[in-house]
Amino acid sequence: MKKPTVSALHTDKYQITMMYAHWKNGSHLKRRAFDLYFRSLPFGNGYAVFAGLERVIRYLEELRFTEEDIAYLQSLGEGLDPAFFDMLRSFRFNGDVYAVPEGTIVFPEEPILRLEGPIMELQLVETALLNFIGYQTLIATKAARIRHITGKDVLMEFGTRRAQEVDAAVWGARAAYIGGFDATSNTLAGQQFGIPILGTHAHSWVQDFPSELDAFRAYASAFPNQTVLLVDTYDTLRSGLPHAIKVGLELKKQGKTLAGIRLDSGDLAYLSKRARKMLDEAGLTETRIVASNDLDETTILNLKSQGAKIDSWGVGTKLITAFDQPALGAVYKMVARWENGHWEPTLKISSNPSKVTTPGRKSVYRIIDLKTGKASADLITSVDEKIDESKPLTLFHPQHTFRRKKVKNFTAVSLLRPIFSAGKRVYELPSLTEIRSHHQSQLSLFWEEYLRILNPEEYPVDLSDQLWDTKQKLLKSIYDSIRQENGS
Numbered sequence: 001m002k003k004p005t006v007s008a009l010h011t012d013k014y015q016i017t018m019m020y021a022h023w024k025n026g027s028h029l030k031r032r033a034f035d036l037y038f039r040s041l042p043f044g045n046g047y048a049v050f051a052g053l054e055r056v057i058r059y060l061e062e063l064r065f066t067e068e069d070i071a072y073l074q075s076l077g078e079g080l081d082p083a084f085f086d087m088l089r090s091f092r093f094n095g096d097v098y099a100v101p102e103g104t105i106v107f108p109e110e111p112i113l114r115l116e117g118p119i120m121e122l123q124l125v126e127t128a129l130l131n132f133i134g135y136q137t138l139i140a141t142k143a144a145r146i147r148h149i150t151g152k153d154v155l156m157e158f159g160t161r162r163a164q165e166v167d168a169a170v171w172g173a174r175a176a177y178i179g180g181f182d183a184t185s186n187t188l189a190g191q192q193f194g195i196p197i198l199g200t201h202a203h204s205w206v207q208d209f210p211s212e213l214d215a216f217r218a219y220a221s222a223f224p225n226q227t228v229l230l231v232d233t234y235d236t237l238r239s240g241l242p243h244a245i246k247v248g249l250e251l252k253k254q255g256k257t258l259a260g261i262r263l264d265s266g267d268l269a270y271l272s273k274r275a276r277k278m279l280d281e282a283g284l285t286e287t288r289i290v291a292s293n294d295l296d297e298t299t300i301l302n303l304k305s306q307g308a309k310i311d312s313w314g315v316g317t318k319l320i321t322a323f324d325q326p327a328l329g330a331v332y333k334m335v336a337r338w339e340n341g342h343w344e345p346t347l348k349i350s351s352n353p354s355k356v357t358t359p360g361r362k363s364v365y366r367i368i369d370l371k372t373g374k375a376s377a378d379l380i381t382s383v384d385e386k387i388d389e390s391k392p393l394t395l396f397h398p399q400h401t402f403r404r405k406k407v408k409n410f411t412a413v414s415l416l417r418p419i420f421s422a423g424k425r426v427y428e429l430p431s432l433t434e435i436r437s438h439h440q441s442q443l444s445l446f447w448e449e450y451l452r453i454l455n456p457e458e459y460p461v462d463l464s465d466q467l468w469d470t471k472q473k474l475l476k477s478i479y480d481s482i483r484q485e486n487g488s
């Protein structure tokens, strides 16, 4: 048996404990529905970019317990019934999955995945799904913020050395590419996903030669058509740039172009302006300026406002570690139980009203104004509801219900697509290029006030009347029965 890329044991112990208890109880095959969503937007951004689905699909397709996994669980000596382990030997994912495609712009509270299937299976996968989607969505969103302020500049993901281990580096590079980066320095990500790989050279290259000029000449002779020289090893303006220009002119004599120089320390605005002037005065107008050094969207925006002459940005640590918000806080909540031949909505109450879950199996629609082509709101409905596009639609804020707006002349685009049906994949995986362009076309659906990186407007995500009523009725019936039990 082929070993799954991600082990079935990549889960929290309590999932396996619940699987066992359900199995003992005879309830492990009962059909349930769960929603996966997040409660608030990362980085103060106005939207998130969904990523992680490909990893989820591969995981669910390969999911099984190997003999080693079973031996490990048995070795815990918890006295579990041996027949449970026999059942695990034939364990497969048999559920239905609906998800938004990767690259889609998504908002808090809306289900980005809905799973339906035997409770035992849906419990097991919770942890891994949150793990994949939380991280990749964060990185894609951070990348989109950086892309938003860099226009057509070249963006290179440089974070592998600072990432939280291998998977984060590789899947993070992919997420950054979905969010709008052009390339990664990670060769494995290039091989695995076909992401363009780019890079320059390190300070050690320069240090390894008797002089900086020797180092630059040797590098240029190895890569005459793609030489980018790192100019800050000793002194950017007095040594690095003059040497790079000398080598650039030597390349020019051979009919070649010095592709670029890289600045990696000091005042990047000042140094890039000086570098541009020196390069231009030497006639090296086509030589691009690359910058790196602890960059993020804020630094880059500042550098741009100072008139920095930077064409290409290498961004590492702050992107790949989601430095300013290291967790998305996605959640996975049970929303319905199949009982007596029908789906019964269920919810979880919290003392924090915004954490009360919305019951039932749901669809998510993006309401697009046909006149402007822009998104007006997202509407969450019950799966059995139909939206009548020929009639005006009244939308209201689910918490501040007095906030209402009427939309006419719209189309309602369903966001969730069928991914698995009874454990079989029914979704054709798009190529990474298709995912990236899907993300770009998603951006064009939104007004700039939702896309700006500082204090964006809150995009409306509303509940249908039917769903809102179901939630209120269920809340009331739960409170009524608690009161009855307590005799109050």
Ligand SMILES: Nc1ncnc2c1ncn2[C@@H]1O[C@H](COP(=O)(O)OP(=O)(O)OP(=O)(O)O)[C@@H](O)[C@H]1O
Binding pocket: 264, 265, 266, 267, 268, 269, 270, 292, 293, 294, 295, 299, 302, 303, 306
């Ligand atoms: N003109 C500028 N305006 C705002 N921030 C800048 C400007 N120039 C550089 N920065 C940023 O300031 C920080 C400088 O960090 P730091 O002082 O640690 O680096 P350094 O001393 O220049 O280089 P090294 O990496 O060698 O330590 C980096 O995040 C860099 O991107």
Ligand SMILES: O=P(O)(O)OC[C@H]1O[C@H](OP(=O)(O)OP(=O)(O)O)[C@H](O)[C@@H]1O
Binding pocket: 158, 159, 161, 162, 202, 264, 292, 293, 294, 295, 314, 315, 316, 317, 318
């Ligand atoms: O700054 P980041 O956004 O993380 O980008 C990656 C950094 O990695 C390299 O630094 P290196 O490992 O040589 O260390 P340094 O910090 O001393 O430059 C490179 O020169 C960048 O500065």
Ligand SMILES: O=C(O)c1cccnc1
Binding pocket: 158, 159, 185, 198, 199, 200, 201, 202, 292, 314, 316
């Ligand atoms: O290619 C580069 O310049 C590079 C790659 C990774 C990290 N820092 C720089």
